[in-house]
Amino acid sequence: MSGEALAFYLVAALAAGSALGCVIATNIVRMAMCLLGTLGAVALLYFLLSANFLAVIQLVVYAGGTLILIVFGIMVTSRTYGEKLKPRTSEALIGTIVVLALFAGLVAILLRAPWTPVAPTEPSNSVAQIGQELLGTYLVPFELASVLLLAVMIGAAYLAQPAKKE
Amino acid sequence: MLTVGLTQYLVLAAFLFCCGLFVMTTKRNAVGILIGVELVLNAACLNLVAFSRYRVGTIDGQIAALFIIVLAAAEAAVAIAIFVNYYRMLATIDADKGDELRG
Amino acid sequence: MGSILRKVAFPIFLVGVAAIIGIAWAPALLCGTVDSIRDDLGTWYKWDLRGERPTLTVGNIRQYLEGSIEGQFAPAAHVRFGHSTAVAFAYVLWPLQFRITRDVLAVVGVVGFVSLFAMFAIWWERKVAARMQSRLGPMRVGGWHGWAQSLADGLKLLQKEDIFIEGADRPLFRMAAYVAFVPALGLFIALPFSAAWIARDLDVGLIFIFAMFGVGVLGVLIAGWASNNKWSMFGAMREACQMISYEIPLGFALLVPVMTVGTLRLTTIGDLQSGGFQTWLGFRNPFLLAAALIFFVATLASCKRAPFDLPEAESELVAGFHTEYSGFRWALFFFAEYAEMFAAGALAAILFFGAWYSPLPAAWGESWRHGPLWQQALHGVVFSGPLWLIGKGIFFVYVQMWLRWTLPRIRLDQVMYACVQVMLPLAMLVLLANTFWEWLVPNRSVLGMAANAVCTAVGAVVVLAIIGISIYGFVNRRRLVGTLAVKHLPGA
Numbered sequence: 224m225s226g227e228a229l230a231f232y233l234v235a236a237l238a239a240g241s242a243l244g245c246v247i248a249t250n251i252v253r254m255a256m257c258l259l260g261t262l263g264a265v266a267l268l269y270f271l272l273s274a275n276f277l278a279v280i281q282l283v284v285y286a287g288g289t290l291i292l293i294v295f296g297i298m299v300t301s302r303t304y305g306e307k308l309k310p311r312t313s314e315a316l317i318g319t320i321v322v323l324a325l326f327a328g329l330v331a332i333l334l335r336a337p338w339t340p341v342a343p344t345e346p347s348n349s350v351a352q353i354g355q356e357l358l359g360t361y362l363v364p365f366e367l368a369s370v371l372l373l374a375v376m377i378g379a380a381y382l383a384q385p386a387k388k389e
Numbered sequence: 390m391l392t393v394g395l396t397q398y399l400v401l402a403a404f405l406f407c408c409g410l411f412v413m414t415t416k417r418n419a420v421g422i423l424i425g426v427e428l429v430l431n432a433a434c435l436n437l438v439a440f441s442r443y444r445v446g447t448i449d450g451q452i453a454a455l456f457i458i459v460l461a462a463a464e465a466a467v468a469i470a471i472f473v474n475y476y477r478m479l480a481t482i483d484a485d486k487g488d489e490l491r492g
Numbered sequence: 493m494g495s496i497l498r499k500v501a502f503p504i505f506l507v508g509v510a511a512i513i514g515i516a517w518a519p520a521l522l523c524g525t526v527d528s529i530r531d532d533l534g535t536w537y538k539w540d541l542r543g544e545r546p547t548l549t550v551g552n553i554r555q556y557l558e559g560s561i562e563g564q565f566a567p568a569a570h571v572r573f574g575h576s577t578a579v580a581f582a583y584v585l586w587p588l589q590f591r592i593t594r595d596v597l598a599v600v601g602v603v604g605f606v607s608l609f610a611m612f613a614i615w616w617e618r619k620v621a622a623r624m625q626s627r628l629g630p631m632r633v634g635g636w637h638g639w640a641q642s643l644a645d646g647l648k649l650l651q652k653e654d655i656f657i658e659g660a661d662r663p664l665f666r667m668a669a670y671v672a673f674v675p676a677l678g679l680f681i682a683l684p685f686s687a688a689w690i691a692r693d694l695d696v697g698l699i700f701i702f703a704m705f706g707v708g709v710l711g712v713l714i715a716g717w718a719s720n721n722k723w724s725m726f727g728a729m730r731e732a733c734q735m736i737s738y739e740i741p742l743g744f745a746l747l748v749p750v751m752t753v754g755t756l757r758l759t760t761i762g763d764l765q766s767g768g769f770q771t772w773l774g775f776r777n778p779f780l781l782a783a784a785l786i787f788f789v790a791t792l793a794s795c796k797r798a799p800f801d802l803p804e805a806e807s808e809l810v811a812g813f814h815t816e817y818s819g820f821r822w823a824l825f826f827f828a829e830y831a832e833m834f835a836a837g838a839l840a841a842i843l844f845f846g847a848w849y850s851p852l853p854a855a856w857g858e859s860w861r862h863g864p865l866w867q868q869a870l871h872g873v874v875f876s877g878p879l880w881l882i883g884k885g886i887f888f889v890y891v892q893m894w895l896r897w898t899l900p901r902i903r904l905d906q907v908m909y910a911c912v913q914v915m916l917p918l919a920m921l922v923l924l925a926n927t928f929w930e931w932l933v934p935n936r937s938v939l940g941m942a943a944n945a946v947c948t949a950v951g952a953v954v955v956l957a958i959i960g961i962s963i964y965g966f967v968n969r970r971r972l973v974g975t976l977a978v979k980h981l982p983g984a
Contacts, residue, residue, distance in 0.1 A: 228391060246408050252664060274442070298717060330403060
């Protein structure tokens with residue numbers, strides 16, 4: 224087994240284990256920590272797929288931004304320390320059956336799909352190329368995303384204002 | 390199995406997607422639902438980047454994943470703001486308790 | 493006995509420093525030897541070195557070292573070893589050809605460097621703080637100015653009882669310390685100590701270091717939460733708020749040299765500053781100098797150093813987010829903080845202040861780089877080498893310590909005001925101005941070179957002033973008020 228394959232299986236085990244941890248955990252902060260594990264593992268997978276820039280952006284924005292926002296949300300909205308909200312047993316059972324069926328179906332399709340075995344193309348994705356694509360082919364989505372971020376900032380700041388005391 | 394190809398990445402992404410779906414549908418904590426959404430989005434991004442690397446050859450998949458990351462961050466911000474308001478009004482973060490239209 | 497130890501303490505210290513440099517340099521030299529052996533044998537045996545690199549066997553290396561390869565092969569500058577020496581040396585050299593051995597050596601080196609630096613920095617901080625407060629600091633432990641104080645502290649912390657709070661989440665409590673510590677180590681993977689001394693030369697190295705700064709915030713947040721202590725949580729939330737807010741001007745300040753140079757690769761940015769004092773990026777135009785200052789202040793807030801050290805506000809929150817941590821877990825947070833301080837200083841040096849090059853142009857010493865070992869060592873000390881980067885990092889760490897013990901702490905709302913209403917617009921203006929400057933003013937024009945000269949003059953004046961004041965203070969140390977150059981205390 225080549226080094227790259229070994230690295231992939233280790234990181235994939237970490238990602239799958241963290242995702243299972245998210246599923247099993249009852250404490251919300253432990254779920255957030257398992258999400259950190261998943262995000263880190265996915266960033267490592269991006270490194271393996273030669274998407275270096277995307278991997279560091281995942282670490283900066285997702286693990287160092289969105290996850291911190293989620294943990295802040297947990298801290299602000301938790302009533303007691305270590306509160307456990309368990310799902311109802313019937314819901315959990317139906318959910319498990321449906322999700323397992325979905326996973327089995329997806330795997331069956333994936334293993335049988337006739338992907339013509341294409342040799343992996345030479346990864347020539349430098350940061351400069353991403354920049355040129357963003358400002359070239361994808362200019363309109365890029366500008367729309369910046370407008371969207373502005374709207375989100377204003378909206379979130381307005382929504383989270385302290386309640387006016389009448 | 391010894392050389393890693395496209396199928397392994399897709400199976401892993403499917404597994405992450407299914408875990409995220411389970412979390413989204415069964416957790417009662419609203420922030421837990423948001424965590425499930427993040428898992429699903431990550432699975433989709435992984436899918437896109439794997440396809441871009443193994444089948445397409447250009448970096449369009451990475452650009453799409455970049456946009457997904459940006460939009461997920463924006464969506465998480467608005468969601469947390471909504472949850473903070475929900476908690477202020479109902480004094481609980483249990484998503485099942487928000488079943489009255491008043492408030 | 494004490495007086496004898498005192499006399500030999502400083503020579504022992506110098507020998508220790510030389511030994512550490514030797515231990516760090518020897519593997520690099522051996523790796524270079526293995527590479528040259530592989531290249532020589534590759535040319536002789538006509539291996540296809542462009543493709544998959546063939547593995548050298550121990551026998552190959554032994555034959556090379558003995559000079560007993562069949563045929564007329566006579567490598568240049570070849571020292572012939574005896575048989576047993578060649579066998580022993582071959583076994584030592586054989587594992588060094590694999591990528592994974594070099595990676596393990598790099599990780600060991602990084603961990604060792606961070607530990608040594610953290611111990612040194614803790615001792616030094618106490619001495620600097622003491623001198624600024626007209627007292628002496630640690631003087632007893634180990635004899636000469638308490639140099640072994642950090643070792644003693646480390647031993648004490650190791651044997652302390654591991655206290656767990658009732659009702660706290662034990663796995664989370666443990667994990668928070670690790671999540672705070674691992675990114676602080678991880679960012680040294682992409683931090684170059686010299687053009688060749690880097691664990692992984694990532695083409696996105698700068699953002700990787702930025703990412704590691706950001707992930708470390710999470711450890712602090714979880715530490716505050718897992719302590720089941722209201723005050724720890726307040727400290728953690730204030731700290732996270734401050735660190736994240738200051739990442740925005742930090743990012744803007746990082747964008748300015750990246751825009752000037754055009755790459756995110758740290759070795760390229762460093763190599764561009766090899767021509768002497770005036771080619772350092774911070775002195776190219778006044779906007780880069782302003783960006784350097786903004787970067788420095790933003791990293792002060794990111795490392796929770798005063799004047800932004802509200803999270804550790806000892807007079808307000810006991811100890812902030814790490815109140816409930818004892819023993820070695822507490823030390824882990826501090827190791828992480830000192831590692832981040834050094835990384836921030838080293839990053840400032842790489843991006844703005846000449847990286848691993850000395851103020852002399854590297855072209856003057858070009859012939860020394862390929863000479864015998866003592867010439868290479870001299871080149872490393874005079875012109876360019878890891879010692880220069882470590883020295884600059886230590887200088888910036890000193891400036892951080894100096895600011896901590898001089899300036900008063902500022903309140904959280906003042907911190908946020910400074911970030912959002914002062915530094916963020918300033919950073920944006922600097923970025924915009926630099927964009928226009930790079931677009932409109934070519935490098936070789938009169939305006940460009942005049943700006944370069946003015947900024948270089950400012951920088952030179954500051955550096956010379958610091959050196960001058962230090963020399964004056966050292967020469968007159970018995971006469972000036974507050975220096976307290978006294979004889980050693982009885983019993984030491």
